[in-house]
Amino acid sequence: MKKVLIYKGYERFWHWTQALLILLLAVTGFEVHGTYTLMGYEEAVLIHRNLAWAFIILIIFTQFWNMTTGEWRQYVPSTEMLKAQIKYYITGIFSNAPHPTRKTVYNKFNPLQRLTYLGLRILIIPIVVLSGLGYMYYVSLVDQSAIGSLAPVAYFHTIGAFLLLGFVIGHVYLTTTGHKPLSAIKAMLTGWEEMSNEDAEIALEENLKVALIQSRKGISGKGSIEKEGMFETAFEDVVEKLGIDTESTRLREKLLSSNVGYFRIGKDGKYQEVNDVWLKLYKCTNKKEVIGSHVTLDRTPEGKEQIMKLVNKILSGETVTGERVERICKDGTIGYHTVSATPVKDKDGNIVALEGFIIDITSQVEAEKALEKKLESNNNANVFYEQIAKSDNVGYFRIGKDGFYQEVNDTWLKLYKYDSRDDIIGKHYSLSRTKEDFIKLKESFDKVLAGETIPLGITRRYCKDGNIGYHSITMTPVVKGNKVVGVEGFIVDKTDKKLAEEELKKEKQI
Known part of the structure; x- marks a missing residue:
């Protein structure tokens, strides 16, 4: 078993302060309602009113904290794994089935909890707070003769109170369904959640990934x-x-x-x-x-x-x-x-x-040197190809003016995961490309046919097996006599570099 820090300091403060306020509001509220007598009606009303304002102030500060720290994202509802979570609470929890979701500091709530807490924040608490304010101040601030018409407001406030009390009871019960009966409560006290080694x-x-990104x-x-x-x-x-x-x-x-x-x-x-x-x-x-x-x-x-x-x-x-x-x-x-x-x-x-x-970037440097030799040899394609063909890491290609492949080397085939040249010679360069990628490549292709040399740039490739790779590409014109008869160039694999960037960037790290 290992412990992981899940709950931050303010989070624990407002949780237990809110729990205490709800408990005291329930005690004084039911006395005001006439359910029992502990301290007397007038004393209960006074305490209940002060507790209500403390509760409202806590709500305001907590909402500000949620917005400024990004914690509000914890309450965004999701239907992913929702059925699995419901099934776990109905049957899985009694058969020691594995929990369908895992808890992290940036993803504390399972899908069912997200929906429940969202309902609590946008429905139950607003009903309790707004009806309570109405009950306290409507007569004195709006209509002093309306004392007899406050019954509907009182009903709403009572219904909201019972819903909130029901949530608390269910919430306390579910805290006992963790790794140990009191592990969830202990985690909210200390901030450290006890988990299996794998979890x-x-x-x-x-946690590290998200912290790295943020x-x-x-x-x-x-x-x-x-x-x-x-x-x-x-x-x-x-x-x-x-x-x-x-x-x-x-x-x-x-x-x-x-x-x-x-x-x-x-x-x-x-x-x-x-x-x-x-x-x-x-x-x-x-x-x-x-x-x-x-x-x-x-x-x-x-x-x-x-x-x-x-x-x-x-x-x-x-x-x-x-x-x-x-x-x-x-x-x-x-x-x-x-x-x-x-x-x-x-x-x-x-x-x-x-x-x-x-x-x-050794392969890239080798390719650049080979390109320099090509340019020094007055665009002699044979000299260039001889240099490229020696490298196991640089893919060579030649395409005719019509856009069809005329030659590729073994490294090109390996990068695109083709078995032989017969699979590609005579095929158009638009093969297995998206419309967007084809448009970009065609623009470069037309520039080279016009006599330009396209320097190294990163592009993606769609391999024969359906995988996606990344490589740098350089294209130069193939000249015979004074006419451009095609395009040739080389590609250097950059997939590892791209994946390393994505590993650290992750959605949006590093």
Whole structure:
């Protein structure tokens, strides 16, 4: 079993204050109604009136808190899993069936609770409050002769009171249906919900994801992993506000094992952490070879100067995004990647390290060099194709003026998940494209036929198996004599980069 912080401080305050006020309002209200005698009618009326105003003030402050913190979203109704939730309460709860929904700090209520609380807020409480105000002030402020006509108002107020009391009874009963009979009540007292290990991990992951998204709103960069402060703000927010040990979450593990290389470097310039993808890009076999070594190790003099400028820049408080860097791998080969990194601060705001991502662009650089050779060779397609065909990571294609494929290489087939050239040669480039994508591609295609070269840009592809991938694409004209007879170019897969961005951005993180 694990504990996860679900309920925030003010949330617990208004919940228990509201519960106490409703209880005291019921006690004094039924005495005013004549059900019993505890303190006398006049005393009960006075106390009931003061409690009512305290209740109204609490409602106003709570609604303000809900609107300013975004907690109002918790009450937006949803029919998703509603039938499953009703079935769980009717039968599943008595047969130890698993709960159909899971609780997180950003999704506290199941679909049935959302509908119930919405009804409470827009129907039951307004009836009680408005009828109570009418009962208290209509005679004195509007019509002093109307004392005898207040019976309907009293009936509405009483009906509202019974509905509210019924909700409280049902609410208290359902609190006993948690993991333990008193676990839900204890959670509302302390803020920490006791969950199974699996539910706790899922809740922690969801909490971290949403905190990461919310903390990065308003930062430029279209939500990519290269955002300013992509880790520091979000993880500090999680640690401080949610009480989560981020190192224990599956999301952090997912980031460390994602398709982008993660690293963390101390103020002394030495590596503190890298993930497996980083090791693979640098062709290292284990972390022991890297952790504790300096960032300038195995770099050219120019490379050392460049990397130290970046490190010093980040440790001074700046964020670096998309810087192209050359790397010398352990086996002596050279690769290229982009670096995006941000400073890491402690709770006092002091910079203690830097962390970020590297994304391999070796294939892209190889393709760019091949393109340069093509241009240097007066658009000799054979020279260009010979360069491209050597790469296992760059897809080559040639399309005639009529828009039909004339040639593709093995990497192109692999990226589009075709088995052989026979599947694509002679087919139009509009194959398996949406209307929107086709229009954009046709505009670029027509420009190239007019003699232009279209530089690298990111586009999506629809593969033969129905999956969607992303790649950068460059197109140049194929010239014979003085005439443009077609288009050729190359594509470099960017799916990992796109998915990494989406993983951190998630709907709307990182």
